[in-house]
Amino acid sequence: MNSVAARNIANAEPPADRLALLARGLDGLGAAQLYWVAAWAAAQAGQLQRHGAAAPVPAAQAGERLTILYGSQTGNARRIATALASRSEALGLPVRLLRADAYPQRELAQERHLLVVVSTQGDGEPPDDTRGLFEFITGKRAPKLPALQFAVLGLGDSSYPQFCTIGRQLDERLAALGASRLHPFGEADLEFELVAEPWSELVVERARDLLRQVAAPGRVTPLHVVAPAGAHSREQPFSAVVLANQRIVSRDSTRDIRHLELSLEGSGLRYQPGDALGVWPRNPPALVAQWLDLLQLDGAGEVSWKHRRQPLRQWLERDCELTRLHRGFIAALAAAGGHAELAGLLQPENAARLAAVLADHQPIDLLRRHPATWQPEALLAALRPLAPRLYSIASSPAAVGEEVHLTVAVVEYEADGHAHWGAASSLLAASGEDARLEVFVEPNERFRLPADDARDIIMIGPGTGVAPFRAFLQERRERAGSGRNWLFFGNRHFASDFLYQVEWQQALKDGSLHRLDLAFSRDGALSESPHGDARGVARNSRQTKTYVQDRLRQRGADLYAWLDGGAHLYVCGDAKHMARDVHAALIDVAVAHGGHSTDSAEAWLGELLQQGRYARDVY
Template structure:
């Protein structure tokens, strides 16, 4: 409503000025002005005569949320929140699991750092908030200013889908972007830094006041150690032992690494990242197939080196993705390759089990030179392996459990980049470049005597060895129950003597095993869980925390379905009530998953 001149103490010109100003004032500014004008006249006169009126800038408030499965998003969110606090920004930081969705109505500035899990799915801790935001209950958010940093892996079809979904939904609900969404691949440091710089320039109103995010510690860096993902520690191999017996279909290696001098600090549930190299014979074959000179110089990540060293030490050559195929398409007119790109089913089938050597053989010739070729490729991603030991029990060592990936395709044996090296080339006395990767979403309970239920198949049992070694070292007497599955009892019972020793001492209370190839009808861990449904539910009622580690698509999915059925049947709940119960377990960190 406009001011009227009639019966007003203001002149027409003053009314005009007031009518121009008042609609532009925020609620906070109006409140401040009202208080200022309500002060005693003498006080106002004294202030005005002493100095011109100056209004202190209002404190910026920012909410930083994260949705993280393995800890990367949480690490970045915590780093950026700390940097903003250094500039007197009032920051609230929270996981999506802990954030009350209704608080969106009170939030003005929101930064969201979120990863995408599996085939385009939100992380476990983000599911409930994701569902709320996409439901009819989601509020209008015209008052909200936001920006999304999305983490993902471009080798998956639905790259950064969770971040994209959040970004689009905020916009649909009326929110305004502070800065455009940034989608990060596995090597996320540089694009994440650029995103944060853009966000700061808007939030802090001036490019000059923006803070360098390089100042904060890298999220994969241990707080006490100078070693990190960018600067790995060279750890000597103390032991490299195949755990599987003679005649097994598998090779699973127990690897012990010396970490004295690294100043690493890790907890059960954390992982070790290994920076691997490509197999030299595969690199040589690829260079020959592409008819390049192995000693020709190329520039990779601002470093000049030979083509062979670039392909062996720096660049990924074993994983194909849709983005990579599209880049390759610019350098070939091969009819079959063009058809492959256009057919969704065809390219998805092709990328499974094939690599760049297959591309070179199947779709030559190409018009690229060596520099153009390497410019298409991303860095070799580090491989993460769950730590299988307690630092409290083994202060100068870290143990890993690594399964060799090996298969035949097109008459050629294919090996996992890191696991193949561990199995076939790494000897005791060699060194591996490693760093600690924190995973705050897979942790022993804060209340030490809380019952725990551990579920895993194959190498998924690794973190539970760390859990029980830690509990043994600390003398914790809480109940523990392990469900373990593999193929054969005789050849594949990983760490059998450890479990038996802990059962005898009481560190491990119960254990159920499922060896799928030892019976006519295949039996898996989810079957053993359902066989013990009544006791399983009793442990849940006693406050037990459930852990699941291993393959996401089959084992973890089947276990999740079994958990829902047990809660329905034993708790006499509907399917919807069971789903809500499971979501509540996740919110309370009583259902934690480290799945891949």
């Protein structure tokens, strides 16, 4: 190596912010993917040397490309954005595809052609990977954008009152900053393909017209990995054999929670700890019978719908969403039965009442209270297509090979004198050994173990939210890294609901789990040994309910010291209550033990999110 080359390499270390961005992008990639990235980077370096382009690419070149950003919690926005990029590349357009948290915000002022695909979570919140960009665009530091042409596609679930609100707010804010819409805002429900496909086609055609003068086939280098044709996916699921189905709570537990093990042998499916498994459900036959009896419809009667013909019973069991209520069904029922009260529920002033109905009722509950006469075709038109359910994976392939494990809470309850069921959980509970389930892997790029095995990790997972942390611990044990592992777990009762108790106790003994803090809310105060192995439960006279967020505050000094020392923090479970309560507890910890104000504690947590050191898998 000559002296000039050596000096160039010695001085080549990128700025710290770029290194952090690079580390986040590479975190969790496998060996083959890292080699691909290395090869691509080497090719790019060669091009720069051949063309003498050591200087940064001029900002003006931003006008010659199409930038596509996505913000995704469950993977749908990522899939649509990737398809958008592929469609654009096929037309010869220069494309840059980025997850929202990987986008350099300072480049927004120079951007000229921008597409955004973003989902809305829960009650109107952005996905975790979009929080930083959303706050930047909607905040005071956002630049004026008179030269930008953009389009936004919002994804959501009309079962929630704040349907697609994040996408709508981004669309309105970009326009307020002076940008011009190259296509109107798109609003997609769970059957997102119905909106996303025509929206994408029109947007890409418009982008091609705008970039026609500068687009040149052969200039495009795809920056994302495309799955090989024929690979199993959401649209082409793998038929997995059930190897084991075991109840992991005691007989007297008020809940039925299952541990399932499925075979992926021969599927070609690969996953990492932190990913989810998609399961295509079927509605329970007993629920379908309830619908047919209530509506006095013939389940054996053949019905033609969307270019297919099959018995109505089969439509309801395999194709229609029967357990999740949404706005469209309420509107259809109100019209079918002439129910003014139901129609009024959809008015803006009744948002709180609507939210309560959507959260606490299944469609059949409203059918019982608001009778209507239905023709089979009209009923199918009012129902949404059955959608897959995602379950956090509870295993590491490094430990279990070509298997995948799940932790499933079975939904089955009585309300208003009638039995109610969940679609996927009922199917999973009833699947004995050798049964087959239609599955696919849903990557979760934001929920990955740190690449550095010397990093400490803190895991907060009450109930079935502990599932991915079983996978994390298996992976960390196989890697034999030096980082410490701390788990916070909570449930109702120590004696009946301590999920994977034997595994956690064994992990404490063998040193793969360093700390375990427990919170059993219905048992009162918990007494722990000095080693954190929770050998006993002491009930106090007031039966105080203790949750994981209470444990976080009690362990606040150590918790903050771990985080201040570089630990990664993970939260999995209920988004509506638990995740918010945990976030509030973390703010309290930062105030009490880090010298923060409430505002600076919030900013500190936001920085951890941006760094990828605070990750949430909430639902």
